[in-house]
Amino acid sequence: MNFTETAWKVFNQSINDYHITDNVEVQVKNPYPKDSLEHLLYAKNWIDTVQWHLEDIIRDENIDPTEALKLKRTIDSSNQKRTDLVEFIDSWFLQKYREISPNTDAKINSETPAWAVDRLSILALKVYHMNLEAHRESASDEHRRNCSLKLNVLMEQQKDLSEAIDQLLFDIENGNIKMKVYKQMKMYNDESLNPILYQNVKNA
Structure with a gap:
């Protein structure tokens, strides 16, 4: 089993485990060894799955404004955790390929392995939920038909993205692409970088 086959299997396991309760407040019970x-x-993927459902909830037109603000804060925090974990996964790849010496003509990819994996994780969620819609009995035949067509496109995208990720890792392993990572340096959650936040701290 290659890398993307393993990732796709793990992502779908996470999605299925979440939907046992389908509750955004349920704590993750990761079944894999901590260092793996x-x-x-x-x-x-668990972070992505919870956030997917938080995004659904906050779009309820009848939601209480106070609850909506609370959810927005939760989503912001989730986004930061997602970014941190993607960067941690890239660090895992950096460690794995630390002994690789890039070729003199090695190129730099516009996307790191972990950010490509981030897209694959989100795609797994799209496939799961589009499949539900394609088979939802309460929906119209036209709705199910349209969702089935969209599902086919998503599955083709999964094939293409998986192939691209595996090729990227192959090229890194063989020195054809340099493994180089930049931090996202998100500013809106940082009290020292967001003007609204550091003005509030100053005026407190």
Whole structure:
């Protein structure tokens, strides 16, 4: 089993485990050893899965404004955790390929392995939920038909993205692409970088 086959299996396990309760407040019970890549992939997708449902909830037109603000804060925190974990997965890859010496003509990819994996994790969620819609008995035949067509596109995308990720890792392993990582340096959650936050601290 290659890397993307393993990742896809772990992502779907996480999604199915979440939907046992389908509750955004349920704490993750990661079944993989803490130091394993599978543990990181499961944790990554669990964050994505919870956030997917938080995004659904906050779009309820009848939601209480106070509850909506609370959810927005939770989503912001989730986004930061997602970014941190993606960067941690990239660190895992950096460690794995630390002995690789890039070729003199090695190129730099515009996307790191972990950010490509981030896209694959989100794609697993799209496939899961589009499949539900394609078979939802309460929906119209036209709705199910349209969702089935969209599901086919998503599955083709999964095949293409998986192939691209495996090729990227192959090229890194063989020195054809440099493994180089930049931190996202998100500013809006940082009290020292967001003007609204550091003005509030100053005026407190």
